[in-house]
Amino acid sequence: MEYTIDEAFARPAALYQALGHPVRLQILDVLAQGEACVCHLTTVLGKRQPYVSQQLAALREAALVSDRREGTLIYYRIRDPRLVALLALGRTLAGGESGSTGERARISEGPVPDCPCPRCQAASGRLISPSTIHLHA
Template identity: 45%
Template sequence: MNENSAFTDPYDSLAALFRALSHPARLAILEVLREGEACVCHIETLLGLRQAYVSQQLMLLRQSRLVSMRRQGWNVFYYISDPRVFEVLDQARAMLPAPLPPLPRTPASQCTCPKCRIAPQMQ
């Protein structure tokens, strides 16, 4: 054990959390999930990102235990594992010199998941 490991080891998990939060696409995905659970196709449609890219970012968020998933038939829905992550994001956002623009909230017209098929009927 080197002399620095006694200091750095306790901070490894904290650094891993910040690494998970250090990507713009992952931050945008977390903001989508702030509104509630969503499937990959819904996130993909809202953010204008490719399905494979969204899935890759969700995998990293799952590995860091920031999001969890549930299956419903063929669909996989993702949700926030620990809502305290929003406290971290809100504090970081408060440190910015200007507010971030809001994410699009338009209906996911191309999304065919059960949640999106039901949503237009409810309006």
């Protein structure tokens, strides 16, 4: 099958367009450390759930993240680990930090205070029922 120049660049352009939003980059930065539920992302980023869900939908549409449901929670993860290297390269080219992703969020050092997600609750010794969490994508 033969592609025109426009067709050959359409998919990479869609990828870069999806990466062209600061909050989406922050979400990917958190997800580079591992799978996270929507409520965890909203707590870490300090953003409202509908806004985070909107950005996650754009990342999902661009096939950058995948999701899975566990009870009432929706968990997201980066689909292709090469994306983590691309994000680090982008920061370096932009004159920013060249370190690994996640250095800015620092969520891997234990539970995030006030995070209602089951993982943070269990890690902090404060268990809540997942049915009390009403944050969905």
